[in-house]
Amino acid sequence: MDVISSRRNPLIKSAAALRESARERREREEFLCEGARLCRDAAESGLLIRACFFTDRAQDRYREYLEPVLRAAKKAYMIEEPVAALLSDTKSPQGVFCLCAWPSGSEAGPGGPCLVLENIQDPGNLGTILRTAEALGRFRVFLLGDCCDPLSPKALRASMGAAFRLWPGSGGTARELLGRLRAEGYGIYGAVPAKTAVPVTEMDFSRGLHGVVIGNEGRGLTEETAGLCDGLVTIPMGGRAESLNAAAAATVLMWELSRKGGTAESWSI
Amino acid sequence: MDVISSRRNPLIKSAAALRESARERREREEFLCEGARLCRDAAESGLLIRACFFTDRAQDRYREYLEPVLRAAKKAYMIEEPVAALLSDTKSPQGVFCLCAWPSGSEAGPGGPCLVLENIQDPGNLGTILRTAEALGRFRVFLLGDCCDPLSPKALRASMGAAFRLWPGSGGTARELLGRLRAEGYGIYGAVPAKTAVPVTEMDFSRGLHGVVIGNEGRGLTEETAGLCDGLVTIPMGGRAESLNAAAAATVLMWELSRKGGTAESWSI
Numbered sequence: 001m002d003v004i005s006s007r008r009n010p011l012i013k014s015a016a017a018l019r020e021s022a023r024e025r026r027e028r029e030e031f032l033c034e035g036a037r038l039c040r041d042a043a044e045s046g047l048l049i050r051a052c053f054f055t056d057r058a059q060d061r062y063r064e065y066l067e068p069v070l071r072a073a074k075k076a077y078m079i080e081e082p083v084a085a086l087l088s089d090t091k092s093p094q095g096v097f098c099l100c101a102w103p104s105g106s107e108a109g110p111g112g113p114c115l116v117l118e119n120i121q122d123p124g125n126l127g128t129i130l131r132t133a134e135a136l137g138r139f140r141v142f143l144l145g146d147c148c149d150p151l152s153p154k155a156l157r158a159s160m161g162a163a164f165r166l167w168p169g170s171g172g173t174a175r176e177l178l179g180r181l182r183a184e185g186y187g188i189y190g191a192v193p194a195k196t197a198v199p200v201t202e203m204d205f206s207r208g209l210h211g212v213v214i215g216n217e218g219r220g221l222t223e224e225t226a227g228l229c230d231g232l233v234t235i236p237m238g239g240r241a242e243s244l245n246a247a248a249a250a251t252v253l254m255w256e257l258s259r260k261g262g263t264a265e266s267w268s269i
Numbered sequence: 270m271d272v273i274s275s276r277r278n279p280l281i282k283s284a285a286a287l288r289e290s291a292r293e294r295r296e297r298e299e300f301l302c303e304g305a306r307l308c309r310d311a312a313e314s315g316l317l318i319r320a321c322f323f324t325d326r327a328q329d330r331y332r333e334y335l336e337p338v339l340r341a342a343k344k345a346y347m348i349e350e351p352v353a354a355l356l357s358d359t360k361s362p363q364g365v366f367c368l369c370a371w372p373s374g375s376e377a378g379p380g381g382p383c384l385v386l387e388n389i390q391d392p393g394n395l396g397t398i399l400r401t402a403e404a405l406g407r408f409r410v411f412l413l414g415d416c417c418d419p420l421s422p423k424a425l426r427a428s429m430g431a432a433f434r435l436w437p438g439s440g441g442t443a444r445e446l447l448g449r450l451r452a453e454g455y456g457i458y459g460a461v462p463a464k465t466a467v468p469v470t471e472m473d474f475s476r477g478l479h480g481v482v483i484g485n486e487g488r489g490l491t492e493e494t495a496g497l498c499d500g501l502v503t504i505p506m507g508g509r510a511e512s513l514n515a516a517a518a519a520t521v522l523m524w525e526l527s528r529k530g531g532t533a534e535s536w537s538i
Binding site for chain 2: 124134135158160201238243244251255258259
C-alpha cells in the first residue's frame with residue numbers, strides 16, 4: 001500500500017481542495033468525507049469511493065469501521081498524521097477520509113411527503129434537517145435559491161450520512177419546481193411566522209400529497225416563493241414570536257406531515 | 270465615559286474569564302453576553318447588567334440595540350477593537366458585550382409541561398432546545414447530571430436569549446427531581462429509541478401533567494434515570510433507527526406535549 005507523507009502530494013492537495021470549496025465539489029462532482037463512522041456509512045450507502053486515506057493509528061483504532069470502506073474503495077493510501085491534519089475539518093482528526101463521487105440520487109421516490117428548502121445558509125441546520133427528513137420517513141427534499149452545500153464537512157457531520165441516501169434535488173426556479181410538484185398532485189405550503197397563515201394544527205395532511213417550504217434562517221421565505229405556494233402554514237407558539245430556528249420549525253412541520261400522512265402505515269420503531 | 274484600550278485591564282481580564290470558563294461563571298454567578306441583539310434581549314428580560322462594553326464602531330452601527338442596554342447597565346465602558354477581539358467568541362465581533370448576573374429564575378411556573386435534560390453535552394443542542402421550549406409554550410426545564418452550561422457563548426447564541434427567561438433548574442439527583450415532580454402530580458416519560466417503548470403517537474397528553482426526559486446525544490438516558498421514569502416513550506421513525514439528534518427528538522416530544530396539553534388554549538400565533 002502506498003504511504004503519503006507529504007502535504008504537497010497532488011492527490012492530497014486535490015482532496016484538501018474538496019474539503020474547503022463548495023465550488024470545487026460542484027465542478028468535480030466529488031466530495032471529501034471525514035470520520036470512521038461517516039466513511040463506513042458512505043460505503044454502506046453504496047457511494048462510489050474513489051480513494052480512502054487513513055493513518056496508522058486509525059487502522060488500529062477503527063478497524064471495524066475501515067473494513068467495509070477498504071472493500072468498497074477503488075484505492076487506499078496510508079497517510080501520516082500531518083497529512084491527516086491538513087485534510088481534517090476538526091481539531092482532533094480520527095484519521096479516516098474518503099474521496100467520494102457525488103451521491104447518484106435520492107432513494108425517496110414520488111408519492112411521499114415533500115420538503116423544499118430555500119436559501120438555508122447554516123450547514124448545521126441543513127445537515128440536521130436532512131437527518132430528520134430521513135428519520136421521519138424519507139421525505140423528498142429539494143433545494144431552492146442559494147442554499148449551502150449538503151456535502152460540506154459541517155453539513156455532512158450534522159446529517160450523519162443522511163445526505164448520502166436522501167440527496168436533495170436542486171436547480172431551477174421556485175416557479176418551475178413548485179409547478180412540477182403541483183402537476184404531480186402536491187399541495188405545497190409555505191412556512192411563515194405570521195398570524196395570517198393557517199396553524200399547522202388546523203391542517204389535514206391525512207389525504208393527498210403535501211409538502212412544505214422552509215425559508216432562510218433570518219429572512220424567511222422570499223415573497224416570490226411565498227406567493228407561488230398553495231397556502232401559508234404557521235406553527236402556533238406560546239412564547240415569543242419567531243423564536244423557533246429553521247431546523248426546529250422544519251422538524252415540527254415534517255413531523256406533522258409524516259405523522260398524519262401516507263407514511264404512517266410503514267412506520268417501524 | 271471610561272475608555273479601555275488595554276487587554277490587560279483587570280475588568281477585561283475578568284470578563285474574558287467568564288467567556289472561557291463554565292467554572293468561573295458558576296463560582297461568580299455571572300456571565301458574559303455578546304452581540305447587539307442578545308445584549309438588548311438581556312436588558313429587556315430584566316437581567317442585572319453589571320457592565321456594558323462597546324466599541325466606537327458598534328456605537329454607530331447598533332445604536333438602537335445599545336440604548337436599552339445602556340439604560341439598564343450599572344456601568345458602561347468604551348473599548349478599543351483589540352479588546353473586543355479578546356472578549357469575543359466569534360471571528361467578526363459586533364463589539365457589544367454585557368457582564369451580567371445569573372438569571373434569577375424561570376418565568377415558567379408550575380402546572381405547565383416539563384422537560385428534563387440529562388447529560389446534554391453539545392451547547393448548540395442545549396441552546397436550541399431552550400429556544401424551542403420557550404417558543405412552544407414555556408416549558409419548565411431541568412438539567413440533570415453533567416449537562417453543558419446554558420450560559421456558554423455557543424449555548425447563548427443558539428438559545429437566542431431563551432436562557433434569560435427560561436433559566437433551567439439544576440442540582441440534585443434524578444431520584445430527587447423525579448420524586449419531586451411526581452409529588453406535584455407529573456407523569457414523567459423517558460425518551461428512548463427502543464421498540465419496547467410506547468410510541469408518542471399512542472400517548473395521550475391531553476389530561477394531567479406530563480414531562481419527558483431527554484438523554485445524552487450519544488449514549489441516551491442513563492439506566493438509573495430510565496428506571497425512575499413512569500414509562501418510556503419513543504418517536505416512530507420510517508427511516509434508519511436512532512437517527513434523530515437530541516434537539517430534533519426534543520422538538521418532536523415538546524411539540525406533542527404542548528400541542529395536546531394544557532397550554533393549547535393559550536396559544537397565539
